[in-house]
Amino acid sequence: MKQLRPVMFVGTASDVGKSVITAGFCRIFKQDGYTPSPFKAQNMSLNSYATPDGYEIGRAQAVQAEAAGIPCHTDMNPVLLKPVTDQEAQLVLHGKPAGNHTAREYFMEDDKRALFEEVKGAFNRLLQQYNPVVMEGAGSISELNLRHRDITNMRMALHAGAAVYLITDIDRGGIFGSVYGTLALLPPEEKALVKGIIINKFRGDIRLFEDGRQLLENITGVPVTGVLPYFHDIAIEEEDAVVLAQKHKAWSPTRINIAVVLLPHLSNFTDFHLLEKDQRVNLFYTDQPAAIASADIIILPGSKNTIADLMAIRHSGIAGAITEAHTRNKIVIGICGGYQMMGLSVADPHGMEGGVARIAGLGLLPVTTVLGKEKVTQQRSFRYRHQDKPxxxxxxxxxxxxxxxxxxxxxxxxGDMEGYLLNSRCWGTYLHGILDNDVVINDLLQQCGKATVPEAFNYRDFKELQYNKLAKHIREHLDISAVYKALEL
Incomplete structure (x- = not known):
């Protein structure tokens, strides 16, 4: 296959669809015989994933690597920021924690020159192995106050010599101003890299926007590569927790109601992606005690700040609702930080999460937790409750x-043992992704006492189908031949 220049998908704002479109192009290039790899220099997310060699990257890049058909690696996301508080985040560099930093410390220190060298090194290594490198930007590319500290967007595009495509979300409105303003604020050498505009999340008859498309091209001087319709039938994991606000579903009288506690520092909400697709289930996120009390199953999810979130659910009345539901024999399970909360106590002798040295847990499981300085990042194979299926x-x-x-x-x-099983209706585990396994889901749902028929379901095959559907959707609505022409060296 001929060598292609890198391609980069950037945005007029956050949550315009960069991650999903990047995943779609990873699959398109794979289908066309190339060997693509994703790359995002810096990601800020509480959704992360363990690489095969035991390091940590943003979950979105792991999904993109899966779409590309390759194992994920830290070079695909060399810098990951995981918010701990509103003002502080943990820096994960090349997959390992490198300390907590306030926003001012992180953005002002040395103008991030040292970090930029690190991310360029990671990109250069991918460039030697893969063709093409499919890059994703972060947020908006026109934040003037951050331009000289940028290690993710156009500064990285210039280093890569990438063909850049600007994505805008028409569903939120104002695309003429946002696209025109974004491009107008770029210096000439950066604007020259922009080869096309992608209009995402269009609702209605696309033919009615033809004059709008022409107007946008006229005022920007940049071609519109295509208009992507809003889709509901393709299930790709979301990167940002902003989508959780849209997942407050009403209680269902015909399905098993599962409440995921909406924690302030909720992490790895992709743990519930498969459950959301199960037709037997009505899964919703909530911070309302009454909604939690009415659920058949209550899940305490992962958290980037277990102690702060434990204090928050006590203050809001959620903790009381969970313990009261437990006494009524409702199913209560915890994953990672949620597992820690379900125990007798959580201690933080090194101040990893703030100034509280120790806090009592919910007391549902007879375990005690001590937070340490070392982070465990490991993919695991296991057997659930001594069942035979891996x-x-x-x-x-x-x-x-x-x-x-x-x-x-x-x-x-x-051979090691993991988690704690109080009984079939109350348990905790450190294993993210445990609910991606049908043997676990079927057992959990059967414990409700409601008639459920176990689904014959292969999650890997399901995800492969979704990546192929996404690629087909993009091919049908974007000018792929123009993209390939822009990538010719």
């Missing part, structure tokens, strides 16, 4: 949970 998941946590009365939930492939 399962897969991954660990990302800073803490160890122990009990005087061990009762493991899972047996890892190396």
């Amino acid at each position: 399962c897969e998941g991954y660990e990302i946590h800073m803490g160890i949970s122990v009990s005087d009365t061990p009762s493991p939930l899972n047996t890892l492939s190396n």
